[in-house]
Amino acid sequence: MTEPVRPQIHLHDTLTGAKTPLETLEPGRCGVYCCGPTVYGLTHLGNLRAAVVPDVMVRFLRQQGLDVKYVRNITDIDDKIIKRSAEEGMPAQDLADKYAEEYHRDLADMNMLEPDVEPRVSGHLAEIVDLVGRLVNKGLAYAVDGDVYYRVKEFASYGKLSKRTLEEMLEGAGSRIEVDERKETPLDFALWKAAKPGEPAWESPWGPGRPGWHIECSAMSSTHLGQTFDIHTGGRDLIFPHHENEIAQSQGAHGDGTFARYWVHNGFINFDGEKMSKSLGNFFTTREITALYDPETVRYFLLTVHYRSGLNFELEVPCPACGAVLLKAAQEAGRCPACGAEHDDEALKRSVRFPGLEEAEDRLAYVYGTLAQARTFLDSAKRPGADEPPLEHTAGLLESFTGHMANDFNTGGALGALSKPLNEVNGLLAGGKGVSKPVRWATLSSFAADMGQVASILGCFDQEPAAWLARRRDAKAKRIGLDTGRVDELLVARRAARQAKDWGEADRLRDELTTLGVAVQDGPQGSTWDFL
RNA sequence: GGCGGCAUAGCCAAGAGGCUAAGGCGACGGUCUGCAAAACCGUUAUCCCCGGUUCGAGUCCGGGUGCCGCCUCCA
Numbered sequence: 001m002t003e004p005v006r007p008q009i010h011l012h013d014t015l016t017g018a019k020t021p022l023e024t025l026e027p028g029r030c031g032v033y034c035c036g037p038t039v040y041g042l043t044h045l046g047n048l049r050a051a052v053v054p055d056v057m058v059r060f061l062r063q064q065g066l067d068v069k070y071v072r073n074i075t076d077i078d079d080k081i082i083k084r085s086a087e088e089g090m091p092a093q094d095l096a097d098k099y100a101e102e103y104h105r106d107l108a109d110m111n112m113l114e115p116d117v118e119p120r121v122s123g124h125l126a127e128i129v130d131l132v133g134r135l136v137n138k139g140l141a142y143a144v145d146g147d148v149y150y151r152v153k154e155f156a157s158y159g160k161l162s163k164r165t166l167e168e169m170l171e172g173a174g175s176r177i178e179v180d181e182r183k184e185t186p187l188d189f190a191l192w193k194a195a196k197p198g199e200p201a202w203e204s205p206w207g208p209g210r211p212g213w214h215i216e217c218s219a220m221s222s223t224h225l226g227q228t229f230d231i232h233t234g235g236r237d238l239i240f241p242h243h244e245n246e247i248a249q250s251q252g253a254h255g256d257g258t259f260a261r262y263w264v265h266n267g268f269i270n271f272d273g274e275k276m277s278k279s280l281g282n283f284f285t286t287r288e289i290t291a292l293y294d295p296e297t298v299r300y301f302l303l304t305v306h307y308r309s310g311l312n313f314e315l316e317v318p319c320p321a322c323g324a325v326l327l328k329a330a331q332e333a334g335r336c337p338a339c340g341a342e343h344d345d346e347a348l349k350r351s352v353r354f355p356g357l358e359e360a361e362d363r364l365a366y367v368y369g370t371l372a373q374a375r376t377f378l379d380s381a382k383r384p385g386a387d388e389p390p391l392e393h394t395a396g397l398l399e400s401f402t403g404h405m406a407n408d409f410n411t412g413g414a415l416g417a418l419s420k421p422l423n424e425v426n427g428l429l430a431g432g433k434g435v436s437k438p439v440r441w442a443t444l445s446s447f448a449a450d451m452g453q454v455a456s457i458l459g460c461f462d463q464e465p466a467a468w469l470a471r472r473r474d475a476k477a478k479r480i481g482l483d484t485g486r487v488d489e490l491l492v493a494r495r496a497a498r499q500a501k502d503w504g505e506a507d508r509l510r511d512e513l514t515t516l517g518v519a520v521q522d523g524p525q526g527s528t529w530d531f532l
Numbered sequence: 533g534g535c536g537g538c539a540u541a542g543c544c545a546a547g548a549g550g551c552u553a554a555g556g557c558g559a560c561g562g563u564c565u566g567c568a569a570a571a572c573c574g575u576u577a578u579c580c581c582c583g584g585u586u587c588g589a590g591u592c593c594g595g596g597u598g599c600c601g602c603c604u605c606c607a
Contacts, residue, residue: 010548017536019548035607036607037607038605038606043607044607045607046606046607047607048607049607050607051607053607079605080605080606159535162535162536162602162603163535163536164534164535164536164602164603165534165535168534168535168603169534169535169603171533171534171603213605234607235606235607236537236601236602236607237601237602237605237606237607238606238607239536239602240602240603241603241604242606265607266607267537267601268600268601268607269607270600273599273600275600275601275606276606276607304544304545304556305544305545305546306545306546308537309538309545310537310538310600310601312544314544355557356544359544359556359557362557363556363557366571369570369571370571400554404546404554407547407548408548410546410547412545412546412555413545413546413547413554413555414546415546415555415556416545416546416554416555416556417546417554417555418555419554419555419556420554420555423571423572423573424572426571426572427571427572427573429571429572430564430570430571430572431563431564431571431572498566501566503566503567506566506567507566507567507568510567510568510569519568519569519570520568520569520570521568521569521570521571522565522566522567522568522569522570523569523570528570529569530569530570532569
């Protein structure tokens with residue numbers, strides 16, 4: 001294994017809009033706060049991306065030797081939860097607990113680290129009330145009829161994160177949202193909301209009520225990371241108003257220069273170029289995707305693009321009856337123009353294909369296949385007496401990979417850096433003429449060891465290769481409706497034909513396999529197969 | 533309307549002012565193979581347009597054009 005590589009880490013900070021060197025508050029330590037989900041439904045791909053970005057960041061920072069404290073909250077008191085609980089006839093807290101559990105399940109499937117602390121709003125009412133009181137005492141907030149609002153115009157730098165001024169925002173406000181007459185300024189936002197009859201409520205100096213949407217993150221981050229900490233992450237859409245308001249609350253209470261030192265925001269997920277959005281109804285839950293694809297495939301796919309960019313999911317919707325690709329209009333009409341069959345959204349969602357995920361899965365299979373072969377070689381070959389350095393690309397793998405990761409967690413570039421070593425190793429495994437045994441051994445063992453490092457940073461490629469390949473085969477066979485028993489029969493028959501050198505019959509059997517969607521691979525150790 | 537972001541090959545996508553502009557998919561040619569497949573090797577871009585700064589710009593600045601997002605719940 002190569003020596004650890006420790007380049008200077010740079011990250012893009014939303015506040016300054018620039019890439020800057022990461023200098024933590026305390027040398028060697030790093031506090032990370034991730035805005036977790038409001039738990040009122042199953043997680044969707046957007047939640048996944050918002051989770052995998054800090055996940056890889058934390059993994060990398062730790063691999064670089066930093067002592068990271070990773071805090072990711074769960075918002076379990078919220079208007080949307082209350083609304084949903086009324087719809088489902090389930091107490092709000094039970095509903096929140098249920099979906100928090102589902103969230104954990106999805107993230108565990110995705111091989112996400114558990115945070116060191118996962119605070120919930122319901123466990124931090126005292127801290128929240130305390131913080132609101134502090135803002136009221138400082139004149140930064142005012143109470144009206146049991147509500148408490150933040151006095152936005154008293155916070156001089158309001159708008160600095162979203163790069164807007166108060167004036168600009170006031171111009172737009174009012175035209176789009178109903179203005180609450182009791183607020184001093186339309187932009188003032190709720191820190192505390194008085195309870196209406198039947199709503200969950202907690203006691204406070206302003207009467208029974210619940211926290212507003214933004215205050216919980218200010219309270220929980222300072223509780224678990226201190227008034228000032230290093231990195232705050234979340235989706236781009238949280239910049240305004242959520243994070244802007246967090247800054248106003250936290251710095252209002254604790255002073256300028258406190259709170260998050262770096263802001264990291266991930267881009268959106270799009271479907272066919274359109275923003276995934278609950279209100280547009282074009283969102284997929286994690287479960288809907290993992291019913292079709294391996295979670296690691298999804299994780300890998302999320303990492304193929306830089307986290308700040310948008311990530312597009314191409315969709316292909318075949319007619320469940322005849323397989324004809326349905327265009328948007330046909331999808332919406334719920335009727336196949338080719339065969340006339342009618343389908344509801346659920347049926348279409350079950351048959352949908354994601355070309356991007358399929359490509360990701362194939363790539364993963366390539367990497368695992370390489371890893372499996374390298375493993376087989378190392379297990380069977382004897383370690384040579386002489387020590388030689390590995391081949392060039394493999395020798396440089398970790399340095400190149402780490403360099404990309406240190407450059408604002410560029411997973412796309414980092415993944416690209418694996419290609420040359422992968423080619424080199426496969427070349428060796430396929431023949432490697434002219435390469436001495438010691439060099440071959442050194443290269444393969446260096447590759448295997450360094451890929452272990454890569455795997456621990458990405459949270460990909462870290463499964464047993466043979467097992468992963470077997471599971472992928474089963475899952476894909478199921479997805480495309482392949483009868484693997486039939487494949488095995490044909491393979492046996494073909495082996496006999498090949499042994500008899502009956503090439504005509506062997507080719508006929510191969511054609512039959514091809515129509516099933518199977519590609520045969522003949523090798524020295526017999527024939528294997530893969531998907532076309 | 534205000535503000536922000538993006539524009540790199542057929543498609544996707546890295547490029548933190550300076551060697552021949554990563555990588556993936558696809559396509560084409562080759563090695564291997566009974567023929568294939570897989571794997572490997574090779575080919576496939578001067579970076580939306582115009583102007584500027586600089587010894588030097590895909591990278592910085594200004595002006596266009598075109599997409600996208602935020603300004604309302606959203607990851």
